[in-house]
Each structure stands twice: as structure tokens, then as C-alpha cells.
Amino acid sequence: MHSAKSNRLPRSCCIAVVAAACCGAQAAVIDPELETELQGRAPYEEVRVIVSLSGKVKHRLFEVKDRRHRDTRLFRALKAKAAVDQESHKNFLQGRGAHRLRELWAINGIAVTARADVIRELAARAGVESIRVDTILQAPAVSYSSPAPPEWNLNAVTVPGLWALGYAGAGVVVANMDTGVDPNHPDLSGKWRGGSNSWFDPHAEHATPYDFSGHGTQTMSIMVGGAVGGSAIGVAPGARWIAAKLYNDAGQAAYSDIHLAFQWLLDPDGDPATVDAPDVVNASWGLVGNAGQCITEFSNDIDALKTAGIAVTFAAGNDGPAPLTSLSPGNNPAGFATGAVDPALTVASFSARGVSACDGSVYPKMAAPGVGINVADLSFGGLPLYAVVSGTSYAAPHTAGALALLANAFPNASVVELESALAQSALDLGVAGADNSYGYGLVNALAAYNMLNAAAGTPPTITSTPVLAATQGLSYAYKVTASDAEGGPLAFTLDQAPTGMTIKTTSPFIAWIGWRPTNAQVGTQAVTVRATDPAGKFATQSWNINVANVNDAPLVSNDAYVMIKGGTLNVAAPGVLANDSDPDIGDTLTATNFNPPSAGTVAGNADGSFRYTPPPTYTGMASFSYLARDNAGLTSKTAGWVSIAVRANRAPVTVDDAVATPVNTAMVINVLGNDSDPDTAIDAANHIDPATVFIPVTGKPDMGGTVTVNADGSIGYTPKPGFTGTEVFAYAVRDTYSTPAISKAAYVRVSVQ
Incomplete structure (x- = not known):
């Protein structure tokens, strides 16, 4: 490299x-x-x-x-x-x-x-x-292949056995670093976690998930795809997904884009108070063109993710069958690369071989199906919904999906323990023992589960009786108690719960469930609580809560606004309702009973928006009141008051400038760059008018230079031929108010060197 x-x-x-x-x-x-x-x-x-x-x-x-x-x-x-x-x-x-x-x-x-x-x-x-x-990296290409039997790959890595045990990836979040994901594909659409912490585009081309290529959609479908097309395509269909779009729509990613994606995965919402990182990350890419080299550009990123409890898998690369064709970053010490096998479980000719160029260890680490893989394809542009593909790009997601299933079954297990279980339980292929074609062997998810489960002990028991009734708007509480033969402590989670319900562990064997039902939640709500011991064994308890209805009056709060004399104050929804509330969580509020203001006129709307117009020359305070009404027709017991301060227009604030130019060299000076209008924050339409910049009669250049005011408010300055030293001139500017105010003169000092 x-x-x-x-x-x-x-x-x-x-x-x-x-x-x-x-x-x-x-x-x-x-x-x-x-x-x-x-x-x-x-x-x-x-x-x-x-x-x-x-x-x-x-x-x-x-x-x-x-x-x-x-x-x-x-x-x-x-x-x-x-x-x-x-x-x-x-x-x-x-x-x-x-x-x-x-x-x-x-x-x-x-x-x-x-x-x-x-x-x-x-x-x-x-x-x-x-x-x-x-460096710029090109996106991996899609490699289509001839049809293959449906689900052969899933059977090869024994994931149906884990599904039968109830482990399909529930509660697990997987991510890919790829070309994006098609969020509208029927096998993926309901599984996106959603929100700003679930999609990252370092190029700022797409605010929500998108895939320009199909490669990322295909790899994601191997991890979490369902069976909408009539046969299963995903290893962990119960998991949710997030994604980092490494490449721009032209198919290019700079190394810095990849670094940004790695660090986003450490904490997608950037909030240290929340834990929202994925459990497993798949990276079906490599530094193509550098086979057999050790490039550690992303070694620290990978190590950081794994240290934080995030498993990371890489494609081994498609530079086989020659030996010593390992590919970075999958061959880095923290890499966990997967090579490809065909339906006969023979290593694919294209699959890269070891040893690792970085540390001389076995490469790849695992083998998984990578020839004739049925995947989801882009759902737009008239393309078929499904495709058959080949490449180590499609082997790696099998390993990632298997890790997701194991993370579901053993939430306490570390990344090292999950990787070790896959490696130690793998189906040995090729020469006996680990080798540099198949690694430790073919992924065997069920065998890995059995290995981790062997020392897990007996599951805990939930001994408490759930509370079956609740009232809308009032607190619901249930004390969950459980026991564990091995002594715990237990982790309590909610597998199924209505929106807003929380659970908090208060001792090794006790947790409290809390909730305040909303008006929309009146009726029957299903709940399932899970108690998990340190070995990953668990017990669940399910019940239904009958939520009764009640209604309370809305609560209003006063509002205050500021505006400029002679204008109109337009406040958009939710307007006066923005700081109002209703004890009945879920109730919607409308504004009503707008009373005439103490000065001027007001037109109020049900959505809380209003339009206030003071008398043309009025300055001072004005106020009016209103009531809030909930969707059951109950109005607030007290009125909300809106106070409006009507101020006179203030002049722009100009700040002196100091610039430099070589001798005999003209320049353009952005004199407005550090100026401001104190009223713009109150009324965005009232701002500095660049077209009104002018040079006062007493402010012309004092050393023989010339100035020209441009339409954008900048000033062109030309020093006198041969002049060196400091020349000063002044300018002023007006605002856009109906009766414009003029700023004080500001001075521009030009050092001609």
C-alpha cells in the first residue's frame, strides 16, 4: 500500500x-x-x-x-x-x-x-x-450467480435448530457497514430500529436508509431477512437492524468516512447517558488491491468496538485460490474474517487464503456459505425482489447472524466468548484441524449454543403474581420477585410491554415494573417479563392488564413573546399549547376561548397557532388569554395568559474590521461578516440589508485609495499605486425594517504591505 x-x-x-x-x-x-x-x-x-x-x-x-x-x-x-x-x-x-x-x-x-x-x-x-x-476505497461489486436450493445455507450453519429453541435474535441489534440498506424491502422494512440513531451517512446524501447498489441490502438480508418470499433468507430474523452507509452514491468512501462510521457505531446517538450501540457489526468489504498485506488503518476502531462489547465480522476477500491472500482489515489481530464454501461445503475458488499477513495466525477464522446464496435485492426500479449471489461478502453475514443468535441466547457472554464458541464448535472441513482455507471450520450455530449452554445450570423461577388492573393516567406498579438455584443475581427485562412501561432492578432477585397508561392504551395490554441468570438461563411470565379510563382537565402555562413595532407576530402550532399538558397521557389538546388583547388584535386557532397585530405605532406590553381543551371536551380550569412585548426597531450593530493586502493589490472586503442586527432573533425578516451599505462623506479612504460598494454588501478596495502603510475608511448600513434604522459608522483599517 x-x-x-x-x-x-x-x-x-x-x-x-x-x-x-x-x-x-x-x-x-x-x-x-x-x-x-x-x-x-x-x-x-x-x-x-x-x-x-x-x-x-x-x-x-x-x-x-x-x-x-x-x-x-x-x-x-x-x-x-x-x-x-x-x-x-x-x-x-x-x-x-x-x-x-x-x-x-x-x-x-x-x-x-x-x-x-x-x-x-x-x-x-x-x-x-x-x-x-x-485514501479512497471503491464499493464492493455485486456478484450474481446461478440459482441454488432455498435455505441450503441456513441449514448448513444449523440455525433452524436455534429457532426451534426460541432464539431468532429477539432483543439483538445488528449493523452493517456497506452500501446502505433498502428499508422498503418486505423482508427488512419492519426490522429497522428507526430513529436518527439507526442510520449514518457520512456523505449527508440520504437522511434515511437508502441503498444505491444492492450489496448492503443483500448482506443485511442474510443477517435478519424473513421469509416473505416463501423461503427463509436470514439467519437471525428476530433481530433489528441499523446501518452505516460507507460509500457515497458514486460508490466511493474515503478512509475518514470509514473511521466516522466505526465511531458512530460505538454510540449512535452520541449521548453518553444511553446505550444504543449494536450487538453485532458486519463489514463485507476490505482494502481491495492489497491482498497479502497487513494494513492496520482500522485496527484501533475494530479493537474499540470489541472492547465495548460489539462483535465485528469481516469478509475474507475474493483473491483466492492462491495462498497468502489475506485482506485487511479482516486480517488484523482483532479481525474475525469469514471465507466462503459452496453447497457441497467445499471452499470457493475465489475465497482468500491465509496465513494472516498481520500476525501469521489462521486465516480466515471461519467458513460459511458464500456460493449461490438467496438474498433480498433492491425493491425499487422494477428490479426483482430477490437474487442469487456469491462472494465472501455473503459468507460473513452468516457468521454475524450466528453471533446475533448466540447474543440472544446468552446476553451475558462476552464477544471473546461468543467468537470462541463459534470457533471451537465449528464443523471441521478440509485437512484435520484449523487450516488456511476453512479456518476453524464451518459455522455451526447449534453446536456453539450447546457448548455455551453446557455449563449454564438451571433457569430461575419467577414467584410473584402480576397485577392485572390499571387506570388511565394513574401509576401502575408490579413487584416482580424470582429465585435462582445458582444464586443469581438476576437481570430483569421486558420482552413485551405497552409503550411507556419500564422495569427497574432493585435487588438481585427483585424488580419493579412501572407505567402510567395513556388514554390510547385503555383496554387490554399484554406484558411479558424475563428474568435471566448470569449464565444466560431465563424464565418468563406473561399476563394481560385491563386498563380502565378516567379523564382530567388540561393544565395550561403562561407564554411570553417579543416582537418589533409595526409588524405582525405569527406563531405556528403548537404555539400557546407548546408548554401545556394533560394529566391523561396521550390526550390531545386544542386551544379555544381566545380573548381580545389589551392592545391590538389577535386571531387564534385550535392548533395553538395565532396571529397578533398591535396598533401601528404602539410599543409596550400587550396580553390576551385562552383555554386548553382535551379530546374529551374538558377545558382547563384556569386560563393561560400570553404576554407580548412590542419593541421599537433597533439599528444594526457594526464592528470595525482590520485586513491586509499586498502593495498595488486590490481586494474585496466582507465588512458585514462580523456585523449583526439585534432584532433578527425576534423577527427573521428584520435583518441587515446588504444592498444599503454606503460610505459616509467623512469616511472615504484617508490615504488616496478608492472603494466601491458591491451589491452583496462587500466593499472593493484599491490602494493608491505604490502606497504602503495603513489606510482607514468607514461604512454604515441600514436594516430591512419598513422605516430602516442606520447603524453607527464602522471603520475598516487596511494594512498595505
């Missing part, structure tokens, strides 16, 4: 003997491939790079050994470390005109586009460990 180191030294660094140390430091920091790139660029030409800083968080200090207790400690530590280490370097880069800065806090790095000479300056800064090219 890396080119040979060049002997040519940067002139900016190696002018004198003292500079020898500078050049040596740069050589150690700048990657050889980047050095070659820089030598071919002019100092002012820009290059996209990834910068790694020397300080690293020790992942092992935050290792999750019981996946039921996953947390965000590692996420918080990584972000805190990066915030401290990166600040000065980001300031430096921004001060040198660098742009497209992207914080790669998971590896304590920064992705940035900067001039070649700035990159060399950066390399000499303390704390910079390495700088390398932000």
Missing part, C-alpha cells in the same frame, strides 16, 4: 544544519505514500489527509466482559482524550486555511484537507504521530 520513501527533502524544513532534525521528524511522521504525493504537489496545492495524534486511550481499561452491562465509558474516554489533544492542532489548521476538518475521536485523529506546505508544518508539531493520505 505504501510507496518507497523519497530522498528529496522539503525546502521549507531543510535549509540549514539545524533543519536536519526537522526533516528527520517529518520523515517519521509523514507516511511514505503521502511523502510521494507531497513531492509531486506545489506547496499551495491541497491534499486530503488523516492525522493521528500520539496520545491513545488504553481500551483494555474499559473492556466489557458481561454484555448485559455494556456502557459508554470507552466512548466518553475517547471523546474526552480527543477534545484535549486535538484543540491546538485544529486551531493551527484552521488558521492556515485548512478545511473539511472531521474529528476522528475514536482513533484520536483528524481528517482534513490542507495545503502541502501546511501538512509539512503540521508534521513538525509536537504530539503529531503520523499523517497519511485519506
